[in-house]
Amino acid sequence: xxxxxxxxxxxxxxxxxxxxxxxxxxxxxxxxxxxxxxxxxxxxxxxxxxxxxxxxxxxxxxxxxxxxxxxxxxxxxxxxxxxxxxxxxxxxxxxxxxxxxxxxxxxxxxxxxxxxxxxxxxxxxxxxxxxxxxxxxxxxxxxxxxxxxxxxxxxxxxxxxxxxxxxxxxxxxxxxxxxxxxxxxxxxxxxxxxxxxxxxxxxxxxxxxxxxxxxxxxxxxxxxxxxxxxxxxxxxxxxxxxxxxxxxxxxxxxxxxxxxxxxxxxxxxxxxxxxxxxxxxxxxxxxx
Amino acid sequence: xxxxxxxxxxxxxxxxxxxxxxxxxxxxxxxxxxxxxxxxxxxxxxxxxxxxxxxxxxxxxxxxxxxxxxxxxxxxxxxxxxxxxxxxxxxxxxxxxxxxxxxxxxxxxxxxxxxxxxxxxxxxxxxxxxxxxxxxxxxxxxxxxxxxxxxxxxxxxxxxxxxxxxxxxxxxxxxxxxxxxxxxxxxxxxxxxxxxxxxxxxxxxxxxxxxxxxxxxxxxxxxxxxxxxxxxxxxxxxxxxxxxxxxxxxxxxx
Ligand SMILES: Nc1ncnc2c1ncn2[C@@H]1O[C@H](COP(=O)(O)OP(=O)(O)OP(=O)(O)O)[C@@H](O)[C@H]1O
Ligand SMILES: [Mg+2]
Numbered sequence: 001x002x003x004x005x006x007x008x009x010x011x012x013x014x015x016x017x018x019x020x021x022x023x024x025x026x027x028x029x030x031x032x033x034x035x036x037x038x039x040x041x042x043x044x045x046x047x048x049x050x051x052x053x054x055x056x057x058x059x060x061x062x063x064x065x066x067x068x069x070x071x072x073x074x075x076x077x078x079x080x081x082x083x084x085x086x087x088x089x090x091x092x093x094x095x096x097x098x099x100x101x102x103x104x105x106x107x108x109x110x111x112x113x114x115x116x117x118x119x120x121x122x123x124x125x126x127x128x129x130x131x132x133x134x135x136x137x138x139x140x141x142x143x144x145x146x147x148x149x150x151x152x153x154x155x156x157x158x159x160x161x162x163x164x165x166x167x168x169x170x171x172x173x174x175x176x177x178x179x180x181x182x183x184x185x186x187x188x189x190x191x192x193x194x195x196x197x198x199x200x201x202x203x204x205x206x207x208x209x210x211x212x213x214x215x216x217x218x219x220x221x222x223x224x225x226x227x228x229x230x231x232x233x234x235x236x237x238x239x240x241x242x243x244x245x246x247x248x249x250x251x252x253x254x255x256x257x258x259x260x261x262x263x264x265x266x267x268x269x270x271x272x273x274x275x276x277x278x279x280x281x282x283x284x285x286x287x288x
Numbered sequence: 289x290x291x292x293x294x295x296x297x298x299x300x301x302x303x304x305x306x307x308x309x310x311x312x313x314x315x316x317x318x319x320x321x322x323x324x325x326x327x328x329x330x331x332x333x334x335x336x337x338x339x340x341x342x343x344x345x346x347x348x349x350x351x352x353x354x355x356x357x358x359x360x361x362x363x364x365x366x367x368x369x370x371x372x373x374x375x376x377x378x379x380x381x382x383x384x385x386x387x388x389x390x391x392x393x394x395x396x397x398x399x400x401x402x403x404x405x406x407x408x409x410x411x412x413x414x415x416x417x418x419x420x421x422x423x424x425x426x427x428x429x430x431x432x433x434x435x436x437x438x439x440x441x442x443x444x445x446x447x448x449x450x451x452x453x454x455x456x457x458x459x460x461x462x463x464x465x466x467x468x469x470x471x472x473x474x475x476x477x478x479x480x481x482x483x484x485x486x487x488x489x490x491x492x493x494x495x496x497x498x499x500x501x502x503x504x505x506x507x508x509x510x511x512x513x514x515x516x517x518x519x520x521x522x523x524x525x526x527x528x529x530x531x532x533x534x535x536x537x538x539x540x541x542x
Contacts, residue, residue, distance in 0.1 A: 149404045156403030156410045157395040157417075164379045164390050171377040174339065175391040176365030176457050181399070189400050286381075 005132035007248055009204055012139040013197050014221075014240035016146045018228065020193035021221045023150070026230035026288060027159070028186045029166035030080045033218045034092045035194055037099030038076070040213025042069045042198020044103070044110055047119045047208060058122035058129075058203060066195040073191025074184055081180060096215050103210035115209030122203040135204055142200060146193055151233050153189070162186055163231075216265070223272045229285015238284050243268065290353055292317035292492060293369075293461060298337055298347035300516075307333045308344060308516040315461070320483060320493045322503045324527070325513035326537055331496045332374055334513070335463050339371045340364045351461065366393065370459035372450040374466050374496070378438045384449055385434040388421040391456030421456060428452045428482055444475030451482065461492045468502050480506055500528050512537075 017039055024030045042065040049061035056064075076095045080088040103110050110116060122129045122138065129138050153159045161182050164172050169179050202208050220243065228239025246267060250260055280287035291314035300308040307330050315321050323331050336342035338349050340361040349356045356364055370391075379387050389395075395417055397403040397410030425431050428448040433441060441449065447467055454462050468479045476499075483493060483506050497503050503510060503524055510527040512520040514536050520527055527533060 149400075152407050152410075153400055153403050156397035156407075157389070157414065158398050158400055158403045160382070160386055160389060161398055163382060164386075167379045167381060168377050170341070171373070171379065172390065173361040174341075174365070174371055174373070174377070175453060176362050176370065176393055177390065177398075178362050185400050 002132065003248060005136055007244060009132075009135050009139045010201075011241045011244045012136075012143040013200050013204070014224065014244060015143045015237050016193045016197040016200075017221055018224050018236035018240045019146050019150045019233075020190040020197070022225050022230060022232075022236045023153075023162075023186055023193070024077070024190045025222065026225055026235075026285070027154075027162045027166060028183060029085075030077055030183070030187070031085065031089050032077065032080075032092045033089060033215070033222065034076055034096035034099065035190070035221050036213045036215070036217035037096050038069050038073050038191055038194040039198045039201070039217070040099060040103055040208075040210070041072055042066070042195030043202035043208050043213065044116070044198075045069075045195075046199035047116050047202045048109070050120050050203070051116075051118065055120070057126070058199070059125065062122075062196060062199040065199045066192045069195025069198070070188045070191040073194065074187045077183065077187035077190075081183060093215075096218055100210055100214045103213060110210065113210060115207055116202075117207045119202050119206045119208065121206065122200070129203075139200055139204070142196060146196070147233055147237065149189075150236065154233070158182070158185070219272075220268060223268050225282070225285075226275050226280075226288060227271055227282055229282030230288040232285040235282050235285030239282070242283075243271075290350075291315065292352065293338075293494075294350045295334070295338065296348050296350070298334065298344050298349075300333065300337070300342070300344040300346075306516060308337070308347075311347070311513070311516060311518050313511050313518050313521055315492065315494055316509065317460075317492050318487065318490065319508040320487050320495060320506050321509045321511060322507035322524070323494060323496045323511045323513060324498070324500075324503060324537070325519075326539070329513040330516040331513055332465055333516070335371050335465055335496070338364075338463060339369060365457050365459060368460045369463065370454040370457040370461075371463035372454055372465055372467065376446055376450050378446055378449060378453075380438045383435050383437050384425060384430055384441065384445075384452075385418065385421055387438060387449055388424050388452045388456045389417060391453045392417050392420060393457060424452050424456050425449075427455065427485075429478060444471050444478070447471065447475075447479065448482070451479075451486075455486075460490070461494065462486070464493060464495045466496050466498065468497060468499060476502070504528060 021035045024032050045065040045068055046061045049056040049064060079091045083091060104113050129135055161177060165179055165182055172179050224239030224243050229235025247264055250263060255263060275282060293315040296312050298308045298311040325331055337344045340359050351367055351369060396413040403410055422434060425434050428451055430445060430448055433445060468476055507524045510524050511518060512527050512533055520533060
């Protein structure tokens, strides 16, 4: 039964990441391939404050992580205001590689390639979250709140503005709107989602290493959006639940563990290509 | 007493191409002014300068005694000048109503904090704005197309929609880049009637137009642009009747 809980908790954490990525990539059209880096920073910051000599509890740590990730995501998104589409992908790619290099080499802060063990479990205002059921409850609450925020935004004038920006920034400016402010707001929101996801992830697994936040992870997030469907709430939920089920399915099929990881990557890659070619709108969304 | 809008000494080069040369003119409030001139004369470039999309090498634009130089496009819209684009630039995946609503200024819930934390207020405010946008669509004759996606509208309807979008901004001075080109006779009459109606409601219009018949019917005042320079300004009869200008305009073909 444990694996089912793990699956649900991870999928819900990835729903927050899916919302973050969908907001930026799907809705505003800022093609970021560095969302895993922001996710990682959130995870490391929560771990840092909860493991400090004078530790903070979970909620304040998460608030700090979210604030830092808001700032960081605005910063890494800013180049998209200067360089257009294709060029931004390259910039974003560089940001992801840079982040991974820091995660691996800044041993004092991150534990380096060996990772950071012993992260304490979260608590909600003194109430410790220790059992699997409690974790599921916490992550369900977080992802439901995330989905609610996403839904409210998409039906508000802000959502319409973001969609219009993806189509034609110049026309949005000509209509009297501040494109820069809207993009920065979207980046901030995406940063808050990713940072929160990072904090939940770190405390749930109690161990993090740089390989959870590398380029593969960023590409997995994009694959989730493509498979689930861009620009919709449903797409941001379906993608994570479906793609994270894959490793579980692979454990049922009798393949040696040594090639399981490679097989997973292979299937993710094939899915990405197949959907882009044959169903660009994903299972429950619009074309990217 | 100064002019409603004053354009003074605009000069701009694109690399080796001298697109605007010491171009100056004024626009009077409440009038329809047509900007004419051969292809490549610099008409759209002037629009780009006035609306803040292009910073000219030299020259200045003043609106209601206020210098607009250096303002961002959105600030110029707030100052009261809005423009359409020759190539429309509608939001193709949005419906007609949403295209108009993008133009409405100062909406509640246009940033995430209001949208997330005051959802009821946001939707109440939206309902009012939607009525406003529907009225604007009705005004240009597109009320029955409100929920159609732009890509399903005819070209004529799309042109009307671009006018509805600038109307939604509430700007007093509307710069329309070829609102009548490429239209069928019926659609052309609809656009001309609309421009007249906007004028009667107090809007001031600067319209780029190639069709001399349209210019004669709607213009109070005509600006003739040639190679980035304002060659002449006057009534439609005087400008269109001037053989020297006709020679330039039609390249001596007539
Ligand atoms: N961004 C730009 N870069 C380089 N050249 C430009 C640019 N914009 C306009 N031009 C050139 O400046 C000149 C004036 O262009 P503009 O679009 O203002 O002409 P126009 O009068 O609107 O013509 P049309 O009737 O064809 O719309 C043209 O020769 C055009 O090629
Ligand atoms: Mg033009």
